[in-house]
Amino acid sequence: MSTAMGGPALFIGTDTAYVAVVRPRLDPEDPEVREAxxxxxxSPEEFAGPGNVWALMWEDGSGGGGGFELPGLRDAEAEDFADRLLAELSFESGPFIVGAGEVLRLQAYPGEGGEDCRFLCTVTPPEGEELSPVTLEIPSVDADALRADLEDFRRALA
Structure with missing residues (x-):
């Protein structure tokens, strides 16, 4: 799945409660980018940047949210996170935990039959960020849709 800005993006959650790992790619010709x-x-080119810096974003369902850049994250690490999450979602063995380095920890609770999954996410900003660690609950999401999103994300990285 891609954001409106372009680039690989993985959103886990709903419209109001989610965690997202994104590598936005801004188009310097886009009128909104030019205005910003x-x-x-x-310059629009300087504002758009190189399009190779990952970011972690979240929203907690009550209007609170945030995000930060992950300048050291490589595509291979993002793909590894997606691979591990996809593998765990493919087994119906009960709750599991998948982490993305020190910044993201997902505790997953698959529903009966593996049709849906809810998450408890712990976001820990890297050292130097002014944000405090956050724990947010993501309500049940359709497991098949999330698997498809994970596959799309992996293809976007290829």
Whole structure:
């Protein structure tokens, strides 16, 4: 799944409660990017950047949310996270935990028959970020749809 900005993106959750690992790719020709660049006092190309920096974003369902960049994250590490989550979702062995480095920990609770899954996510910003660690609950999501999103994410990285 891609964001409106382009680039690989994996959203786990709902419209109001989610965690997302994204590598946005902004188009310097996009009118909104050009406008934001003018407001920032830089060229559209500088504002868009190289499009190779990963970010972690979240929203907690009550309107609270945040995010931060993960400049050291490589595509291979993002793919490994997706692979491990997909593998765990493929087995119907009960609750499991999948982590993405030190910044994200997903505790997953598959429903009966593996048709859905809810998550308890712990987001721990890297050292130097002003944000505090956050724990958020993601209500049940369709497991088949999440598997399809994980496959799309993996293809976007290839």
């Amino acid at each position: 660049a003018v407001q920032a006092g830089v």
